[in-house]
Amino acid sequence: MECKRARAYSSSANLGSGFDILSMAHTAFFDTVEICVETKNSENIVIESNSKIPLEPNRNSATYPLVRIMEERGIKASLRVKVIKGIPEGLGLGSSGASATAAVMAFSSLFNLNLSKEDLVRYAMYGEIASSGSPHPDNVAASVFGGVVSVVSVNPVKVVEIPLNYSFNILLFVPLNVHIEEKTKKAREMVPKTVKLSDYINNSRYISSLLIGFVKGERDLIRLGLNDEIVEKARLPLFPYYPKIKEIAIKYDAVGSCVSGAGPSILVLTDKMTDENKIAEEGTKTCNEFNVECEVIKAKIAGGVEVERRN
Ligand SMILES: Nc1ncnc2c1ncn2[C@@H]1O[C@H](COP(=O)(O)OP(=O)(O)O)[C@@H](O)[C@H]1O
Numbered sequence: 001m002e003c004k005r006a007r008a009y010s011s012s013a014n015l016g017s018g019f020d021i022l023s024m025a026h027t028a029f030f031d032t033v034e035i036c037v038e039t040k041n042s043e044n045i046v047i048e049s050n051s052k053i054p055l056e057p058n059r060n061s062a063t064y065p066l067v068r069i070m071e072e073r074g075i076k077a078s079l080r081v082k083v084i085k086g087i088p089e090g091l092g093l094g095s096s097g098a099s100a101t102a103a104v105m106a107f108s109s110l111f112n113l114n115l116s117k118e119d120l121v122r123y124a125m126y127g128e129i130a131s132s133g134s135p136h137p138d139n140v141a142a143s144v145f146g147g148v149v150s151v152v153s154v155n156p157v158k159v160v161e162i163p164l165n166y167s168f169n170i171l172l173f174v175p176l177n178v179h180i181e182e183k184t185k186k187a188r189e190m191v192p193k194t195v196k197l198s199d200y201i202n203n204s205r206y207i208s209s210l211l212i213g214f215v216k217g218e219r220d221l222i223r224l225g226l227n228d229e230i231v232e233k234a235r236l237p238l239f240p241y242y243p244k245i246k247e248i249a250i251k252y253d254a255v256g257s258c259v260s261g262a263g264p265s266i267l268v269l270t271d272k273m274t275d276e277n278k279i280a281e282e283g284t285k286t287c288n289e290f291n292v293e294c295e296v297i298k299a300k301i302a303g304g305v306e307v308e309r310r311n
């Protein structure tokens with residue numbers, strides 16, 4: 001029985017005002033997906049996992065993309081799909097997107113499809129439909145490409161890798177005792193259907209500032225760019241500790257801070273001027289004030305999805 005295994009890293013999407021556009025892959029966690037072909041004479045998908053994720057193929061973000069690829073390309077096979085979760089689910093770390101990305105990469109390798117990175121994103125987006133009901137491209141784009149990415153088009157998929165000319169590290173406040181059923185789906189329902197022009201203009205200024213800050217290596221532009229007047233504010237009930245953690249991050253000279261994806265994790269970018277220990281100490285105290293136990297994870301920018309070489 002032939003098998004292929006791929007690894008995809010966690011991600012923090014949105015990055016302030018880049019809702020459904022920007023995302024950053026990081027080394028905090030990773031998912032691994034192994035796909036084995038049992039036979040090509042029948043069609044079936046059996047899922048195994050170390051975590052409590054749906055085991056129905058159309059409801060699992062790793063396997064729904066495979067269903068769609070096989071339909072689209074007329075591939076007939078019975079698969080055994082092992083989803084080894086390293087990324088905690090439902091915490092704003094791109095867990096569903098990473099599973100989808102690793103699965104599509106492993107499948108592409110197994111069937112010699114040589115899918116382009118854009119095609120990997122296109123198919124992995126089906127995984128986000130399984131997990132949140134919406135094909136948001138940002139998490140999967142970061143898990144596919146690595147680094148910081150901007151999804152400039154979804155039909156067709158076009159992803160731009162953002163050159164990073166500022167060296168930073170990553171702190172993530174991960175609230176491990178928080179569980180929100182179908183979190184991203186619920187968070188997306190909280191996004192307003194209409195926005196004030198002034199908020200739109202400010203958010204456009206922020207996203208411009210963030211991208212220019214990354215490219216030109218300007219710390220103050222990155223800090224300014226990690227703000228959002230619309231989506232984070234609408235979702236604040238999901239992470240009420242966020243404003244104070246952001247205040248603490250700036251107090252101890254972080255580069256900047258924003259919500260990680262749809263939350264409830266919080267992302268802090270740091271550099272040599274930052275007192276990371278004080279941020280971690282006072283930030284976890286803030287979580288506790290809201291009856292939340294935050295674990296502080298240190299990470300760096302991660303690379304893109306990879307097929308694991310089997311020894
Ligand atoms: N392979 C998978 N990995 C993680 N979550 C999955 C997977 N398949 C389905 N899900 C479901 O998707 C939801 C987690 O995805 P989501 O809400 O987007 O949060 P996040 O991407 O921040 O982990 C959970 O309800 C989980 O049961």
Ligand SMILES: N[C@@H](CCOP(=O)(O)O)C(=O)O
Nearest residue numbers: 013020092093094261262263
């Ligand atoms: N743009 C999406 C990103 C969701 O990221 P996740 O890691 O929380 O799944 C959104 O904000 O809905």
